Amino acid sequence: MKSFFLALMLGFSIFASAQNTLVGTISNPQNTPLSGVTIRLPELHKETLSDENGTYTFRNIPNGSFKITCSYMGYETQTKSVEISQKETVMNIILTETIHQMDEVIISTAFNKLQSQNVMKVEHQSLKTLAQKGTSTLIEGLATIPGVSQVSTGTSIGKPVIRGLSGNRVLVYSQGVRLENQQFGEEHGLGLNDAGIESVEVIKGPASLLYGSDALGGVLYFNPEKFAAPNTLEGNFNQKLFSNTNGSSTSLGVKTSSDSFKFLARGSYNTHADYKIPDGNRVTNTRYNESDFKTALGYSKERFTSTLRYNFNKLDLGIPEQGIAEQTPTHKTTFPKQAVYATILSWNNTIFFKRSKLDADLGYISNNRSEFEDSDVANLHMTLKTYNYNVKYYLPKIGNFESIVGTQGMHQTNVNTGEEYLIPDATTNDFGVFGTVNFEWKKKVLQAGARFDHRNVTSIAHGNFGDEGYFQAIAKKFQSFNASLGFKTNIKKNVIFRLNFASGFRAPNLAELTSNGVHEGSNRYEVGNAALKNEQNFQTDLNLEYRNPHFEWFVNGFYNTINQYIFIAPNGIVTNGFDTYVYTQANAVLFGGEAGIHFHPHPVDWLHITSSFERVTGKKQNGENLPLIPANKWNNSIKTEFKSSKYLKDPFALLNVTYTFDQKNPSLFETKSNDYTLVNLGFGGKVTLGKTSFDVNLNANNLFNKTYISHLSRLKNEGIPNMGRTVVLGVILNM
Incomplete structure (x- = not known):
């Protein structure tokens, strides 16, 4: 190194x-x-x-x-x-x-093309756009993107679901490095604060070619806040208030740049009480408090750029095991609860040669997770440390050919210091090499690539054979070869067609290989399986989109076959008073897609009507349904953009109506879910008073206080509804 x-x-x-x-x-x-x-x-x-x-x-x-x-x-x-x-x-x-929306440069794909030039269809959303929807958390905002859902535990814990795949099957990148946060646990959240994030890109489907293991279902790529323009000094203050949880989100940032040096820093604090359901009761211990600090230092010269970024996140969150119990507006968490300290340190360096360049991303991620049952002494304490690298060499362009070769790797250790063990002490080492080429002619693009990965997993034995918490030492090796092929063309001037074939894989995680004990977050006794093999998939993606100055539509379809799909299922045995669930494998298939329109008629270009529908079906080879498959959803919005005045710039009003269908096809250990309709309102714009300007948003979500339970809510089995009506006021003061 x-x-x-x-x-x-x-x-x-x-x-x-x-x-x-x-x-x-x-x-x-x-x-x-x-x-x-x-x-x-x-x-x-x-x-x-x-x-x-x-x-x-x-x-x-x-x-x-x-x-x-x-x-x-x-x-x-x-x-x-x-x-x-x-x-x-x-x-x-x-x-x-x-009249079209701005075309964005996509960072998460290999060649950083504009979306209109990209072989893969990637969803790009700015955090400013998500904020206009008035969502309470980052993952809640992501769940408004077609094809993306969330597994939630109240408001404090949310895990992304992309086309029916979640957990370790969705890889998260922040600051240019892969985020590792013990994401196998159902009650382990994303671990990211939205302050200091510029935008998010969503790759739906296997992205193993670029990212290796764990990118089987897709990638969430968070682009960090940009530096200030050269020779400027900027600052802003962001305040949000949430009526339902008596919540507050505060963020203060400053950044400055010269021609060569760049610097920024941002601190934020979020605090929420228990959330209210429509009948006025609070769901006990869904409260949480979060502190976050981000800073970055950049340096650039003619043939060299370097950016160092640091993020520290402290999360204190309650675990809602009591249901509707003690009613209090306090923000102080009670037992059981979790304390998570997360650190991300990333260093990106680029060296430019005459006709080529070398790009190197180095990362260090620490996830320190404690769980407290009934005292301030942690029953469970895991420290996950990850070092990773991603080195890409962009070869000289030859005619219309662009090509990249690269290598990626990871060294990861998990250490337990608490009384209870959820997974054993272990070490994981990854190594991968890949190459990809892009050929563009006229309005057509052909992209292909191949990759080989190797993973070693070794763990240390713990406990006594036959006892809860006993882990047998393992030494496992996993490897996989994957490839992708994509084609994009303009069938006509306004019609884009994309077709992609890609394979992907995921090595089983430590929980799946070694579990032996009660998982409090799932309320069951879980048993791992050291004989598990790689999940290996092959997915076909089709995208067709049309765009003219006043009307747009898109259709996305996918068919995803997964061999050796890993899932957990009850075996009919009760252990220590809990139902026993065992990890096993079977072949599976997922299919579905998204479709939508965007209508902004002339001459009323200030009116935007959007509608989208998303569907996914997941089944095992024997016909049984896969778990955690989101219900079909139909999302409709009307947005008006009014004419700016002296005191109010870019004002808008938004009406959103989302109908979520019933889920009649649950897995064997899930229950069915009813349909529901949610109505949301939003208003906003930039207020200018003299030399002072600030952005303001006012949202009312679940306007009619509808009682509903999401199929992917972990509180569904207790019959606990999701959040009732909430009003969100957000102000951003630019200094």
């Missing part, structure tokens, strides 16, 4: 001499300069805004050919190639008006 760091520093010293500059003007077809346009050099991790004269400047640019992307609300996103071979290069760009 030391030699790798020295190589990075050596690369910096060699390539930090040139002083190239890229300048230009952004205007519309009438030659009117456009200010506030976002101009990016994605390959160089650089971004700036055009000034009041429409001009922009990038300094410290190396020689070579790069993509430049311009995006501006109401105008078509443009991507051009620019050749840098002299001290000053001029690139003027004219943007044309459009």
Whole structure:
């Protein structure tokens, strides 16, 4: 590892001499300069805004050919190639008006293309857009994206579900590194705070080619907050209030940048009492408190960029085992409860050569999890430490061919220091190599790749044979070869067609291999299976979308076969007063998709009508239903964007009606769920008073206080409803 760091520093010293500059003007077809346009050099991790004269400047640019992307609300996103071979290069760009939403650069895929150029259909959502919906938590906001749901325990714990797959089958990336937080547990949340996150990208389906094991079902890729524009100082204060939980979310951030150095820091604090159900009662001990701190330091020169990011998250959350019991508005958690301390340290470095580049992401993740049953002495205490790396070399472009080769790896240790053991002390080592190529001609793109992965899992024996908490030592090896092939074309000017074939895999986790005891979060005695094999899948994805200035529609379909699907099922035995559940395997299939429209008729372009439908079916080979399959959902929204005034900029009003169908096809140890309809309202805009401006959102969710129980709620078996009506007020003050 030391030699790798020295190589990075050596690369910096060699390539930090040139002083190239890229300048230009952004205007519309009438030659009117456009200010506030976002101009990016994605390959160089650089971004700036055009000034009041429409001009922009990038300094410290190396020689070579790069993509430049311009995006501006109401105008078509443009991507051009620019050749840098002299001290000053001029690139003027004219943007044309459009009613379409801005096209985004997708970071989570291999070649960082615009979404319209991408072989894979990736859902991109800014956190600002999710915030306009007034959701209480990050995962609740993600669950509004078609094809994404959540397994929830009240408001404090939520786990993402992508097309019926959850837990370790969904890989989460934050700050450019994979997030490891003991995600196998049903009562283990995502462990991320939305403060300091710019946007999220959702890959639905196997992404093992890029990410290796655990990307079987998909990837959530969180893009962190961007640095300030060069030579500026910015700050903002964000405050949200939640009526239902007497909750508060506070965030304060500051950031500044010069031409070479960049810095930002953000602190936040969330606190919530028990949530209320529609009859006015509170669900006891669903309260939680969360502190979060993020900071980043960036440095860039002509042929070298480096970004160091740090995130510390402290979570104190109650575990609701009492149902509707003590009624109190307190925010202080009581027993049983969890305390989670999570640290993410990431370091991204890029070295630019004349016609190629080397990108290296290094990460350290620590997840310190304690569980307290009836005292301040932790019964369960697990410390998970993960070191990972991801190194990619972008080969010189040859004609229309772009290609990448890379390697990824992980070293992970789990150590127990509490009285109880949920999983044993263990070490996991991953190593993978991959290559992918992208060929683009006219409006067509062909992308293919292959990857090989190897994983070693070793654990230490603990306890006495036959007793609860006994773990036999294991030494297991898992390996897999995977490939993908994707094709994208414009059938007509406004019609995009995508077809992808991809295989993926997931090695069984420690809980599945070794469990032997009562899992309090699941209220059952769980028994692992050391003979489990890799889950291996093959998925076909089809995407068809149409877009004209006033009407858009899309259709996504998928068929996913999974060999050796791992699941847990009761065996009819009662152990220590709990039903015994054993991990086993069977072949399975999941299929379904999403479809939707977006209508904004002329001349009333301020009116937006959207509607989407999502469906997924999951079955084992013997015809039995898979667990945790979300119910079908029909989501409808009407959004109006009013004309700005002197004091209110970009005002909007939003009406959302979501109908969730009944789930009549539960697994053997689930119960059926009834259908329900939720109505949500939202208003907002930017208020300007003199030189002071602030964004404001006012939302009323579950407006009619509907009593309902989500099929993926872990409180469903106790008959406890989800949250009743809540009003959310959010204010962002820009300084």
